[in-house]
Amino acid sequence: MTTKSGHTILVVDDEPSICWGFERLLAEQGHIVLTASSAEEGLEKAAAQQIDLLVLDVRLPGDDGITALPRFRLAIGDAPVVIMTAFGDLETAVAAIHGGASEYLTKPFKLEDASRVCEAMLVQSQQTDNPDFDTADLEPAGAAVLVGRSAAMQQVFRRIALVADSELSVLITGETGTGKELVAAAIHRHSLRRDESYVAIAPVSLSESVIESELFGHVKGAFTGAADARKGLFELADGGSVFLDEIGDLPMATQVKLLRVIEQGEFTAVGDLRGRKCNVRVIAATNRNLKSGVEDKTFREDLLYRLSAVAIELPPLRDRRDDIPLLCEYFLRRLGYPSAATAIPDEVMTQLQGRSWFGNVRELRNAVEHASVMARGRIFELADFPVPQQPARNGFAEQGASLDGLVEAWTREQLSAGSVTALRDLHDRLINATEPALLRAVLEHTSGNRAAAAQLLGMHRGTLRDRLKRYELHLGGSDDQMR
Template sequence: MAEILIVDDDVQLRQSFARLLGEEGYDVRMASSGEAGIQAVEDHLPDLVVMDVRMPGIDGIETLQRIQAIDAKLPVVIMTAFGTTETAIEATKQGAFDYVLKPFDVGDMLKIIEQAVSAGRMMHQQVQMGAGPETGGADAIIGQSPSMQKVYKAIGRVAPTDATVLIRGESGTGKELVARAIYQHSQRAGKPFLVINCVAIPETLLESELFGYERGAFTGAASRRVGKFEQAHGGTVFLDEIGDMPMSIQAKILRLLQERSVERLGGQRPIDVDVRIIAATNRDLERALEDERFREDLYYRLKVVTIKMPPLKERKEDIPLLIDYFLSRFSREMQINNPGISDEARQGVEQHFWPGNVRELGNTIKKALIFSRGYPIQAGNIYQAIAGESRDDNDGGGTDLETAGRNWIRAMLASEENPDMFNFLMDQFGRMVVGEALNLTGGNRSRAARLLGMSRPTLQARIEKYNLSLETSVKSS
């Protein structure tokens, strides 16, 4: 559970804010002044500080500076009245994670808090490389195969430099962990590390999210807004799924790489920005170049150094290590004794194709631990975890769920020719999954996001994409 420190001299705001965050599952502490906030950070380091600018005694800017002296990686979100927006922007340039105008929109504030907590965790929690099953922490790159040794060497060589890095590989291979390892071993390790998922943010919002905007730039732009690249000044930005980035924004990324500057929407002048770019994609960029869906000049700017993450099918010798790692890790997280795994179950894991790579393998071991109820994991638990339903070990057929799904897919494929059929089917499944999560949680988006294993902004993007609401999800269930 993330711990948030609220620093504000307004008693009513502190208490109402604490109730709101408590309902969202956060552990909240409060301080009434900058001095008290600094003391609270010294006594026990929180995961995030949310702080007002104008307070009696030392103001929010000086408090921010003194908090940074305690821990430069501790994210701080500044709250400010409309009239002190420029002060808040200055605070952002000095290292604040973000700023929010009072009175703030609750949904927007919760999104920023979730992003800040996630960023703080990624900056603080070290990624271990080549760790053993028993010593690997929650964030570890596991593998001793020759292909993984190449990855470790590449990280070691590129991390101390300022070179742009392109990480390529299938979904679930661990590209974000590699990006974080590069950041943590770089000279920018004490500065911000921000992750931007180019797919999770709707195209209409992505440009303003990355580059910010000036007041009046578009309808609803009531004040100036600093973009993610400015927020990360001096640090590192990880652009995940860059192969899906719209062409219009690709041109602005190219300018950033070439000129080290950005221009806010509605802005009249470039703003110097010092950030290192690490990008990742599971797309065939060469094919995208041929189809004119990706800029050739940006392609060559990004691949100054390329790190290729091998799929699990190409490093099967690492699967035994991964099994033991996930058993040890998830047993610790569930606070149970490691029950072990039978030889038959281990063999089943090693022989499976694992199209979802390490992520799918980890999720399967976690579910199998739950199904085994504290006893050694058996082959049936693995089959159940993979299929999603119980299955007889001797039954060569699929589950009822599998059969129903396959029949529906066949019917759709046979019904008509659709050039975008694959994405259509994926969207149909996605709509059902997200709708059921909303239905199960009574519309609580934070809880639904946790159930689905995604961030709240990602869930919000899916809800908007599928045009979902609690009412529509209930009707579809």
């Protein structure tokens, strides 16, 4: 669907090339394009005539775009607003959406992509009126490290901004180190409960015998050592938010009681008979596949449905490698460096972007801090960074090491070494490096029964015998077992 021609679009940016680009592309589509180099000039033009779409930069001389956005909203009514920003951080995204923006673009961007966004906003404005927006001031970012210009992180920012003001439970998923606890804190910080308590707990860190006491409290004499009554976290957080990290490790009996809190706003303290009311928003996080937990009977299906009213999935760092320079910039500035460009040479940054970062953002932050100590003020070298973290051998899927990630990491290391002369050579190296482990694991599973192993591997018995000879694997069993 396309928009009707003749829309009036106001572009406010102090970069003449940006204004010229928008003017050229949008005018070709039949629109009238007005430009301004400051918020004040833009407000004057917005007051003089009807504006169908506003494209507004954040960094401007005088008042910045976010500060001026409420006044623009008053001037243009319900017309859609597209914010342009060079800052890939959560606070800017939330401020833009809460201030009345319909969409935002992260610089640098292709003008053709920006033009498509503008057309989409015009189509949307023709189909439905935009809702009213909350223009309340936002709290400062504090120590949050949720930054990123990648499409995946921009989508995360959008979801946080859109769900923060709702009362729905939120389930945050993602590998270890991706920043789930930061997302939870950001949701609370930008919610209507922002002035109330925010309590975070990781039940996995507690023994099963004290989890319910911590969450729901207990009465005096409820158990040995309960000399006094004690309030639980849900009672302490009444009116605010509770963040339950690693929710997948919660005992089944406790899951039933948590479901009661979410559905009825009620709980019972340990040792008590009467129910108590509480008004809390539950935010949960996990690095596990809870659907598998439902199948394994270790996680309640009804609880999963209630928790995942809103789901936010955080991407692993290896899926947003373009954000690594931005994250390094953030960490280095917190350490007192003027910028990443003055500390990390391009060739070192390229090597960092090539790593798989199984520990995700947490591992990158620790690596940057380690390198800053080793460099002692000089330019960073690759040797200043610690050896990349390897995935755990057991349960590696829960530790963020997917099989494709392992293969990708190995391949990048081989290519960066410069020793691969042909793709066939690279493929052969991968097979030779991985097939012995595959054979060992399968033969261990079959207790050395090579006939059963061949069947599981989907290969002829003679092929398996040849492979074992090639890799000089002596794993027990005999050819008699293959007859």
